[in-house]
Structure formats: C-alpha cells, structure tokens
Amino acid sequence: MLQRVVRSTIIDAPIERVWAVIRDFNSHDQWHAVVDQSRIERSEKSDQVGCVRNFTLKDGHHIREQLLTLDDRQHKSTYCIVEATVPLQRYVATVTLKPVTDGNRTFWHWESTFATPPGMERELTDMVAQGVYEAGFENLRRHLREGGDLRAPSAARESTLAAMPRALPVASRRIVVPRYGGPEQMVLQDADCPAPGPGEVRIRQHAIGVNYLDIYLRRGWIPPMMAEGGTPGMEAAGSVLDWGEGVHGFLPGDRVAYLWHAPGSYAHMRNVPADTVVRLPPTVEDETAAALLLKGLTADYLVHDLGHLDRRGPGTRVLVHAAAGGVGLLVCAWARKLGATVIGTVSSEAKARLAREYGCQNVIVLGEGSYRFADAVQQLGGADVLIDGLGEAARDENLAALARRGHWISLGNATGALAQVDTHALLAKSITFSRPVVFDYVATRAELERRAARLWAAVGDGTLRVPPVERHSLAGAAEAHARLERRATSGALVLLA
Ligand SMILES: NC(=O)c1ccc[n+]([C@@H]2O[C@H](COP(=O)([O-])OP(=O)(O)OC[C@H]3O[C@@H](n4cnc5c(N)ncnc54)[C@H](OP(=O)(O)O)[C@@H]3O)[C@@H](O)[C@H]2O)c1
Structure with a gap:
C-alpha cells in the first residue's frame, strides 16, 4: 500500500522570494540542514526538467532524485527518487506554493506518496513528515531570515556559484544617444553589462518607464546629467540576476523595480545601487511597476508633501x-x-x-x-x-x-x-x-520603501487607478518619444525589453 505524507505551512515572505529558492533543484544543500552536498548530474541546469540531483544526507545516506515538472506560473514542481540507500520506494513528491492574500506571505504545500518495506511504514512516514518536510519549512525560514545569504555556501554550492555568470559581463543591448537631438538620435546598440560592483544589483529588465525627463536628456537640456553617448531612462522593473559585494537581502529571480537619478535604464540589463531597488509585491506586474514607480512616487510627494492635500x-x-x-x-x-x-x-x-x-x-x-x-x-x-x-x-x-x-x-x-x-x-x-525633483523624495532606502509601499497600497485599495499603459519595444524608443513630444499620448508609456 502506498503511504501518503502531506504537510503545509505559511512562510513569512512573498511567493517569488520563496519560489526563487525552491525552483532551483540544486538549492537544498543551501537551506535544508539534513542535506550535506548536492550536485546536478551531467552538468545540466538545475531548473531543467529531467535533471537528476545527486546528494548525500548528513547521516550518510545517498539519494538520486529527478525533476519531473517545473511550472513557474503555478509555482509547482514534482520530483521522484530514482535511486536511494533509504528504503523509500516509488517516491513521488510535489511542492506547490500559493500567495497568501495579504501578498507578503506564502502558503507552501508539500506532499508525497511512496511505498516502504513491510513494517517500516511508521518509521519512514515520520522521517519524511518531520525530518524532511517540517524541518525543511523551518530551515527555509531561517535561510530567508538570514537574507538568503549565499556567501557561506557548501563546497558543492560554491562550485556551482563559481560557474555562474555572476562575476562576468553579460550580453545586453541598450539605447544610445550619440548626438543630442530628436527621437531619431536614439539607436539600439549591443553593449555588455559588466559584473555588478560593490553595493550594486544586476537586473534583467523587462519593462522600462518612459518619462518626459528622458526627452530633456535626449535633447541635451541637462548635460551634467547625461552627456552625448549616454543612455536615457530613470527607472525599470525586472528580475534580479546577481549582485556585488556587500549586498544582502536579494535572491536570484526576485522581482524588483528601481528609480535612480543616474540615467541609463533604456537597456536589457543594468547594474544599479541596491538602495534604489524595491521588491515588487506579487500583485504588481512588471509593466505596471514601470508605468507607476517614478510617476506614482511623484504624485505621492506632490499631493502629500507639497500639496498637503491630506491635511x-x-x-x-x-x-x-x-x-x-x-x-x-x-x-x-x-x-x-x-x-x-x-x-x-x-x-x-x-x-x-x-x-x-x-x-x-x-x-x-x-x-x-x-x-x-x-x-x-x-x-x-x-x-x-x-x-x-x-x-x-x-x-x-x-x-x-x-x-x-x-x-x-x-x-x-x-x-x-x-x-x-x-x-x-x-x-x-x-x-x-x-x-522639486522626485529623487530628493526617495533619497534613502527607508524613504523609498515607505513611499513605494504607500503607492502599492493606494493601487491595491482602489485609491489610485493605474493609468492606461502604451507599450513599445526597446528598439521602438524613438517612436515612443516622438509620440510623447507631439502630445499624442495619454497615460504612461513603457518600453518592453
Ligand atoms: N520634478 C519631478 O519630480 C518630475 C517627475 C516626473 C515628471 N515630471 C514632469 O511632469 C510633467 C509630466 O511628465 P510625464 O512624464 O507624466 O509626461 P506626460 O504628462 O505624459 O506628457 C507630457 C504632456 O504635456 C502636455 N504638453 C503641453 N504642452 C506641450 C508641449 N508643447 N509639448 C509636449 N507636451 C506638452 C501634453 O498633454 P496635453 O496634450 O494634454 O497638453 C503631453 O501629453 C513633465 O513636465 C515632467 O518633466 C517632473
């Protein structure tokens, strides 16, 4: 008869943060205390369906498990044991995450079925339920509390990290303005994004906010801010790729947005100071974040700090x-x-x-x-x-x-x-x-987080309706600028990278 073990818990972190850890089939030696060393066989990627993780437990047991399904939309993965020195037979497990409705917590459901040799049912179901699942919940909580700090990894993880492109430049494309002038001056060029420096986060950008300020920069109205040859753009939303020395609290894949007084966001990849970055709630899509962040924080300081409309x-x-x-x-x-x-x-x-x-x-x-x-x-x-x-x-x-x-x-x-x-x-x-200028109203990380939280809350409770969003490709930045300048647009514009 098949045994069935089901455990669930609530993790006090947004779903994308938990999923960033779980979806990496080779991450468990980072956070689960019973796992000693793990590696993915045949150098396959650790999110490749079909890959096999080969690991040892601290008690000396040896297990090979295969990833059967991985669904980033449903936040769900399934895996099975293909070989083990533990007598768990026909073991198939599923991990499912769901966002708790407050947006900042995650419901984690972990279940499995397996057969055991006669007489070992109780011992093995207790081992899976408590030693693996319940202990796993606690271990992941601790891992996240420590800021997902991957700088003290096991030997196995260290070798994986060393092989990651985090210390290397990554191919990217960006808009360049070789000469100040009209929209036609903006050209898309190949340009590597260097490894993030100390204090920086490297972001794979998905949606970039277009602001009227970008036009002033392109025309050459503010040379100290952007010289010829520069890249316009003050904000974007995307996912964390990696980070430089001294940065804590991010995980690869974290969904984030930023605004920064140094232009350069019209690009696929970008390094920005960690202090300019906010994590996005699951309810806020990348496009919405890019349409809203700079403009919404501007509206926030206008109505509250300068207009005093709340008072x-x-x-x-x-x-x-x-x-x-x-x-x-x-x-x-x-x-x-x-x-x-x-x-x-x-x-x-x-x-x-x-x-x-x-x-x-x-x-x-x-x-x-x-x-x-x-x-x-x-x-x-x-x-x-x-x-x-x-x-x-x-x-x-x-x-x-x-x-x-x-x-x-x-x-x-x-x-x-x-x-x-x-x-x-x-x-x-x-x-x-x-x-005023918006950057002075988000000059510290604490202020940025406070104002961004107020903005997402205002959208969430219906105080602020998101403006219509006009989308262009990154390559179509010139068309976006031309339409904005000739007063043809309403609402917000974003470039999709
Ligand atoms: N200081 C800050 O912190 C801060 C932050 C964000 C934005 N801003 C400023 O706020 C303003 C709005 O920015 P936005 O990005 O949201 O742009 P936007 O309002 O979506 O676009 C500019 C609008 O200005 C109007 N406009 C009037 N005369 C114009 C002219 N001669 N040429 C072009 N447009 C003209 C047009 O609306 P109509 O066709 O309806 O007239 C046009 O749609 C800009 O001045 C921007 O620099 C300042």
Whole structure:
C-alpha cells in the first residue's frame, strides 16, 4: 500500500522570494540542514526538467532524485527518487506554493506518496513528515531570515556559484544617444553589462518607464546629467540576476523595480545601487511597476508633501496641467480621493474624457498652440495648488490662475525651460514656489520603501487607478518619444525589453 505524507505551512515572505529558492533543484544543500552536498548530474541546469540531483544526507545516506515538472506560473514542481540507500520506494513528491492574500506571505504545500518495506511504514512516514518536510519549512525560514545569504555556501554550492555568470559581463543591448537631438538620435546598440560592483544589483529588465525627463536628456537640456553617448531612462522593473559585494537581502529571480537619478535604464540589463531597488509585491506586474514607480512616487510627494492635500480641508482647488498624462492622471485620482477639487488642462476632448474618468471635475481644453486657462480657473476661485509640468509658455497664465497664497509647484518644462521667476510677481498674491525633483523624495532606502509601499497600497485599495499603459519595444524608443513630444499620448508609456 502506498503511504501518503502531506504537510503545509505559511512562510513569512512573498511567493517569488520563496519560489526563487525552491525552483532551483540544486538549492537544498543551501537551506535544508539534513542535506550535506548536492550536485546536478551531467552538468545540466538545475531548473531543467529531467535533471537528476545527486546528494548525500548528513547521516550518510545517498539519494538520486529527478525533476519531473517545473511550472513557474503555478509555482509547482514534482520530483521522484530514482535511486536511494533509504528504503523509500516509488517516491513521488510535489511542492506547490500559493500567495497568501495579504501578498507578503506564502502558503507552501508539500506532499508525497511512496511505498516502504513491510513494517517500516511508521518509521519512514515520520522521517519524511518531520525530518524532511517540517524541518525543511523551518530551515527555509531561517535561510530567508538570514537574507538568503549565499556567501557561506557548501563546497558543492560554491562550485556551482563559481560557474555562474555572476562575476562576468553579460550580453545586453541598450539605447544610445550619440548626438543630442530628436527621437531619431536614439539607436539600439549591443553593449555588455559588466559584473555588478560593490553595493550594486544586476537586473534583467523587462519593462522600462518612459518619462518626459528622458526627452530633456535626449535633447541635451541637462548635460551634467547625461552627456552625448549616454543612455536615457530613470527607472525599470525586472528580475534580479546577481549582485556585488556587500549586498544582502536579494535572491536570484526576485522581482524588483528601481528609480535612480543616474540615467541609463533604456537597456536589457543594468547594474544599479541596491538602495534604489524595491521588491515588487506579487500583485504588481512588471509593466505596471514601470508605468507607476517614478510617476506614482511623484504624485505621492506632490499631493502629500507639497500639496498637503491630506491635511488641508476638502475643496482645496488643485490645478493640474497635462491632466491626462502619466503624472497628471495619478495626481487627479489621488487629489480627488483626498477631497480636493481638481481642475485640469488638456489638449483634446478625448484627453478631457479620460481626465474626468480619473477624478478631474473641471477640465479646460486648451486651443491649438494656446496656453489660456487663467480666466477659467479664476472663475472657479483660483488655484490653491498648481502642479505645472508645462514651464515657460504657461508662466504668465499660471501666475494669473493662482489664488491668493496659492502654491506653484514647477514640476517640469514640456513647453520649454521656465526662466527665472520674478519674486515681485509672487509677492503680489503671497504666492509660494517650489521646484522639486522626485529623487530628493526617495533619497534613502527607508524613504523609498515607505513611499513605494504607500503607492502599492493606494493601487491595491482602489485609491489610485493605474493609468492606461502604451507599450513599445526597446528598439521602438524613438517612436515612443516622438509620440510623447507631439502630445499624442495619454497615460504612461513603457518600453518592453
Ligand atoms: N520634478 C519631478 O519630480 C518630475 C517627475 C516626473 C515628471 N515630471 C514632469 O511632469 C510633467 C509630466 O511628465 P510625464 O512624464 O507624466 O509626461 P506626460 O504628462 O505624459 O506628457 C507630457 C504632456 O504635456 C502636455 N504638453 C503641453 N504642452 C506641450 C508641449 N508643447 N509639448 C509636449 N507636451 C506638452 C501634453 O498633454 P496635453 O496634450 O494634454 O497638453 C503631453 O501629453 C513633465 O513636465 C515632467 O518633466 C517632473
């Protein structure tokens, strides 16, 4: 008769983090205390279905097991014993992970069937249930608590790691801007991604956020930030490949996103400082993360830190330019949820409809080439908070649209760089003025994590609706820029690498 052993537990870590360990069929000598040394036969990869792991237990037993199935979508693998000095016969086991609904914990189900010699049923089922499965749960917890630190590996693991490409450059492609200018200046080139340096994480990028700032860089408006020959892009989402000295807390395959003040994200692979990287909850897809991270954290500091919309009374009038754009829609939605009266400018009726869907109650459609909105805003009482990504062409209208003691947040320069602001013009209505940049609001890892958690929570509880996402390939970056510049887009743009 076949014996059946079933055990399950909850692991206090997101599913991708647990799966990154489990799916590696040769990882068990890293985390399971009963396993001494393990190797994959015939130099096959340790996630190759059909591969055989050949290992010894600390008590001297010897086992060969074969990987039968591996399903990254279901987080499920099946394996069987092909040969063992332990008298477990016809042993087939399945490991299944499921995300717990809070998103940060994992349900782990481990079950097997096997036959035993007569009289040994009890002894062997106890050994599998307690010595392998229950002890395994505890051992993996400890392994994850220690940050998945793979720097003190067993001899077998060490040789596997040495053979991994972690210390080597990896082939990659990236967009380069050899000469400042129009979108056509962006060319895709082969370029190795070097081994990560101390403090760096190497990321295989899947989705890259496109931001208006990338256009300023490509045009050569901010040479200290990006010289000719540079690669634009401030953010991306993907999975961890490996990391340099001094980095803890990541595992290969961890799903992550980052934003960093140094451009260079228009690429397949990239090394970035570990402090700029956040782990993604299972509910947030790579594309969504790339569409949201920089723009969403911008919306976060605008409505909370500078607009104080969480503290000001309901009805605070917020004027948002480019209300149907990437940042614009997020600000409209968040400001509305916080009780503000949202006024927006857009360039078409289609964009007006979209802005309204995202919470903008008063939409002003600008005429062709015109930036006239002040009268309409004053009819509504004037702007207490002005979120201005337009810049120079709208400066006088902005001053006229602001209410007494209004706050002008000069966010960007889609129409051209804002020339110096005349303090006398501010004095006329006691206007205050800010010129912020998102990177100063995520300057420490703690702040980045706190704000990112607030952003994912706002998406999770419906406060923030994700803007429409327009997708382009990495090779199609020029087309993405051209559309953004000619005001043809609404919502966010991402490049898929
Ligand atoms: N300082 C920061 O921390 C920070 C962070 C993120 C973004 N930003 C700034 O926020 C603004 C929005 O960024 P985004 O990435 O979300 O872009 P976006 O709003 O999706 O795109 C820019 C929009 O600006 C409007 N626009 C008006 N006049 C324009 C012109 N002459 N040329 C091009 N566009 C014009 C267009 O909307 P309409 O067609 O509806 O007018 C266009 O869709 C940008 O100024 C950006 O630099 C600043």
